[in-house]
Amino acid sequence: MTEISEKLILDDRLSAVASFVREGAVFADIGTDHAYLPIHLILERKVEVAFATDINHEPLRRAVENVKKYRLSDKIKCLLCDGFSALKDYGITDGAICGMGGELICAIIEDAPFIKKRGMRLILQPMTRPHEVRKYLLKHGFNITGEKLALTDGKLYNCICADYDGNIRRYSDLELELGKINIDSNRTPLFLKLLERKISAQKKIIDGKMRSNLDVTPDQARLRDYLRLYENRSISILKKGE
Ligand SMILES: C[S@@+](CC[C@H](N)C(=O)[O-])C[C@H]1O[C@@H](n2cnc3c(N)ncnc32)[C@H](O)[C@@H]1O
Incomplete structure (x- = not known):
């Protein structure tokens, strides 16, 4: 068996x-x-x-x-x-x-x-x-x-x-x-990884649209949101490690 x-x-x-x-x-x-x-x-x-x-x-x-x-x-x-x-x-x-x-x-x-x-x-x-x-x-x-x-x-x-x-x-x-x-917990390494992937994908979207002369205002606003969260996250890690 x-x-x-x-x-x-x-x-x-x-x-x-x-x-x-x-x-x-x-x-x-x-x-x-x-x-x-x-x-x-x-x-x-x-x-x-x-x-x-x-x-x-x-x-x-x-x-x-x-x-x-x-x-x-x-x-x-x-x-x-x-x-x-x-x-x-x-x-x-x-x-x-x-x-x-x-x-x-x-x-x-x-x-x-x-x-x-x-x-x-x-x-x-x-x-x-x-x-x-x-x-x-x-x-x-x-x-x-x-x-x-x-x-x-x-x-x-x-x-x-x-x-x-x-x-x-x-x-x-x-x-x-x-x-x-x-977002509220904003502390897990996987959330940081998610943001990194979002930032990289968003940059590609913006580059592509700019090459086609399309409006990127909303895309840039979203990229700023990601970057703000990403930077807050990095700062909170630094503070924790101090
Ligand atoms: C990719 S598999 C996911 C299997 C498992 N849930 C997992 O996450 O590993 C998706 C399964 O959902 C089934 N499925 C799709 N639509 C469905 C429905 N309306 N009701 C029940 N099963 C469905 C498919 O036959 C398939 O077996």
């Missing part, structure tokens, strides 16, 4: 997501693919039951196979469905949607009105357009209560944790783009 490890170690991206799942949650991983997240959470005894859903047959087959491999078929229910559509009656408290585009993540939340209830937590890791995800959450009654940046295979990922309370909130454009919590 193949020996099965008692643990499943996640990469930094999925570890950051897992860290936001609450102890004892009724957890659902939407678009699970390999099901590593629910398997990890059950093996860590953070949750007792979990749901793993995917809209496509092949990823769901992978999930079922891995769940069997770890002998967790009695604890993780794998379902072939679109988003949360098969989960209405299961009392889900914490739902993760990871590794998808920001617009698709928003569409999946939009299609599940029953998750917009007090006590519901969403943990989202968009591959693109994190600002759209933050904007959607704030507009639809979710308070953004946690942010983590994760670096995996040289790529930086935003992991966003949000709790529903029904209140509508607004962020500035910069807060939507970088995450207000990331």
Whole structure:
């Protein structure tokens, strides 16, 4: 018999997501693919039951196979469905949607009105357009209560944790783009790395536009925002080290 490890170690991206799942949650991983997240959470005894859903047959087959491999078929229910559509009656408290585009993540939340209830937590890791995800959450009654940046295979990922309370909130454009919590804490090395990448990309955008004689006023304003945050961050590190 193949020996099965008692643990499943996640990469930094999925570890950051897992860290936001609450102890004892009724957890659902939407678009699970390999099901590593629910398997990890059950093996860590953070949750007792979990749901793993995917809209496509092949990823769901992978999930079922891995769940069997770890002998967790009695604890993780794998379902072939679109988003949360098969989960209405299961009392889900914490739902993760990871590794998808920001617009698709928003569409999946939009299609599940029953998750917009007090006590519901969403943990989202968009591959693109994190600002759209933050904007959607704030507009639809979710308070953004946690942010983590994760670096995996040289790529930086935003992991966003949000709790529903029904209140509508607004962020500035910069807060939507970088995450207000990331800006306010402004101390992690990964935030510095994010700013470095933003500064470098923004400089390229400005150069390109200038070569085409386009107006760069708003782009330069955004570059100044990044530089201001970057310099504040560097100063706070220097002060800490003094
Ligand atoms: C790139 S994989 C991400 C897998 C895993 N969540 C992760 O982050 O490592 C995206 C998965 O989402 C699934 N998916 C896409 N749209 C979906 C939807 N509307 N409902 C459920 N699953 C979906 C895809 O079939 C695919 O398996």
